[in-house]
Amino acid sequence: MKIKNAEKYFYSSLEKQPLEMFSAGKLYNSYKFFGAHRINCDGYEAVRFLVWAPHAASVCLVGEFNDWDQTGYPLKKISHNGVWEISVFNVKVYDSYKYRIVTPYGEVFYKADPYGFHMEERPKSASKYFDIENYSWKDRKWRESLKKRDSYVRPISIYEVNLLSWKKKKDGKQYSYKDLAEELVPYVKEMGFTHIEIMPIMEHPYDGSWGYQVTGYFAPTSRFGTPTDFMYFIDCCHQNDIGVILDWVPVHYCKDAHGLCHFDGEDCFESSDRGRAENEQWGTVNFDYGKTEVRNFLISNAIYWHEKYHIDGMRIDAVAYMLYLNFSGKDIRNQYGGYEHIEAVEFIKELNSAVFLRYPKTLMMAEESTAWPLVTSPTDVGGLGFNYKWNMGWMNDILEYMEQDSLFRKGNQNALTFSITYAFSENYVLPLSHDEVVHGKKSLLSKMPGTYKEKFANLRLLYAYMYAHPGKKLLFMGGEFGQFIEWNEWQGLDWHLLDYESHGKMREFVKNLNKFYRREPCLYELDTTYDGFEWIEHENHQESIIAFERKGSEGDKLIVVFNFTPIERKRYPIGVDKLGSYKVVLNSNLIKYGGDSRSMSVYKAKILEMHNKPYAIRLTIPPLSGVFLKYKGNE
Structure with a gap:
């Protein structure tokens, strides 16, 4: 192709194979062809525009580079399924453009580029030419590490x-x-x-x-x-x-x-x-x-x-x-x-x-x-x-359960435990997402029943249960410090709440919960199999208590006990496999998180058959709390 200096645009040749693959639905890198791309043709640099408009009678390119000339830059139809092309000189980065499309009925539409890499900021609506190839990435170490990772056996805790x-x-x-x-x-x-x-x-x-x-x-x-x-x-x-x-x-x-x-x-x-x-x-x-x-x-x-x-x-x-x-x-x-x-x-x-x-x-x-x-x-x-x-079923059930007054939870224990019956049928993420804190649904903290203090205790309990339950985790922004009002897309989160002790301690709990989750393999390694989970107690409806074990691939275990009532349970028996000491390694009721517990207790197992196990510990379960215990041998 011989290009003359006076030309403002021309029609370049495009190989048949990409067009045929696009028509067949197999051009999975179509973004390398469609849209606006810098090309070199006959020693000249230009930008080629390619668009799919199968029913159009004609297509013209209008933009800053041609003073929005309505018809002076017509595209040429180059395929049977309606792909149109033009190559244009003197297009600069950030130049705005649209396609002027005339329909078979004579209507005129001005459309942004479906494959455009950049657009004007609202309320403007044109596409902008932009070269996305020049960024110098510095994340090689991260990308190399991904090649060795198996997400199923790794912790995933997502901030939405x-x-x-x-x-x-x-x-x-x-x-x-x-x-x-x-x-x-x-x-x-x-x-x-x-x-x-x-x-x-x-x-x-x-x-x-x-x-x-x-x-x-x-x-x-x-x-x-x-x-x-x-x-x-x-x-x-x-x-x-x-x-x-x-x-x-x-x-x-x-x-x-x-x-x-x-x-x-x-x-x-x-x-x-x-x-x-x-x-x-x-x-x-x-x-x-x-x-x-x-x-x-x-x-x-x-x-x-x-x-x-x-x-x-x-x-x-x-x-x-x-x-x-x-x-x-x-x-x-x-x-x-x-x-x-x-x-x-x-x-x-x-x-x-x-x-x-x-x-x-x-x-x-x-x-x-x-x-x-x-x-x-x-x-x-x-x-x-x-x-x-x-796991939308888990999300709906647990929020319905937690919103109930604790006096009535005993009648709805199934909402708390049912999710385990299907927890390993799919690879699940447990979401507490944006959809649950808008449109009159209230924030997570506001959903919680009870007094001001009990609301925070219930929310910590919910998070503790979520992190103990099989499945990866997702929490919407603001939930980590107890946003009180619903999410409002028009304003920022209420960060001033962190000036109040209860909200600051809530955030501290979520931070420590994330770090605890990441260092305890038994909470994530066997998320997708019953090998990683075992019930201890799930039938105590009257006291709204459940307990289970989470297990890791190397035989490590955590015992997790939850009390969904505001009543402290003293000397509560929990069946265990071994004699020796069991130490509380996480307690949602600690003073530093806004609760009342002063220390992480240690309990010694006794010979006492309980929960189909040969031994038992008797522990104090604080009100509205989750307690995680780990076997420490004969310490």
Whole structure:
């Protein structure tokens, strides 16, 4: 191709193979072709723009580099399935642009680039040209260490964060990615969490959607800075041994005019079946997983965040809405008369297979609330292929139980113990997430019954039980210090509460609980098997007491005893396997945490058959408390 100096744009040649793979849904690195990319052609540097608009009558590029010329930069259709291309000179980093799409009916739409790497800050909505290849990563040590890790036998304690409302500056302004790297990262490290989970970071127009209604799937939101600023944030996390999990929304997208909805005037990313396309519950549009190009777009997106931003995992939102055609209440059935969304199931399997092939140590976590089988089993045995699932049943049961007045808990013991009957059917994460502290549900602390002091005791008890229960852990921001009011996405957390002793001691308890969890292998090594758990006491409904053992792979054990009433139980017998001393190694009722216990007691076992064991200890169980004991031999 011979390019003349006077030309402002030209049409470059693109190999057939990527276009064919995209059409077949197998171009899993489609982000390397679609969108805006710097190229060198005939000795000249230009930026090539590639967009999928199968129904468009014409497509033009408009932007700062051409003074928003409406028709002067027409794209050329280069494939049978509607891929359009143009290469343009004199495009600079941060230049804004959109695609001007004319529909077969003469309508004109101005659309942001579905593959755009950067976007204007709200309320503006154009894409911005940005080169994401120039960041110099410093996380090699972290990434090398991941190759040796098996997440199933390691502690995972996740701090869930909404970046907009974690903390505000004194003047009310939001933190940037770099500000968060300087404050949030050391805070999470100090608190002992292993991972940060960020609520959807992909570009979205409305703060109140929390990021769950996306317009820019390949663009980290510009609210907090540039793509390289976000890379810096993740880099800082890794340099401090903190993994990063992104919340991801491959279910639906918003109807904003510049987004994916009716992208080329027709049903492009959505289904032509209005019942399947419309998501009335959220006022959004569902993806059509039956289209190869849509599956390609989403799978490429998941791989993109791993490759370009070094993320360590994804929490996939609203999987139940993907699996069932009738989950939103509609009577929609598949071709066989069932409610299973067959195309979505195949998409999920393809997604997980593709991601794990490239990133075998990543975390793919399903927020899935039904009894769909084998969610965390490999696809080759009929599973969906995730490696973790949020345990929504545990979350609902334990919060219902804890919200009850302690006098009535004895009638609901099953809500406390039932989760163990299925705890090892999947690889679970135990979530106390953002969804449980909004929309009138109250904060975790406010849910707790009793006096002011008992509320804190109950919350410490809840956390102690959560960390003792099989499964990885997740806690939403603010829960660590006892946020009193519901989470409000428009303002920062109530950090001033730490000026009050009870809240400061609550945070100290969560910090110590995280560190205790991380140094006790029996709390995480056998999370996915009954080999790591054994009931001691689960039938004492009247006194609302349960006790069990957690076991490690090397034979180490912890005995954990919980008292869910405000009544101290003295000389309570607990069956044990060996004679010798048993020392309390964690007590949620210690004075330093806001309770009344002054010391970590030691109990000697006696010959006394109890709980199907030959020996027993008699211990004092403080009110509304969890006590962890370890065998110390003949000390």
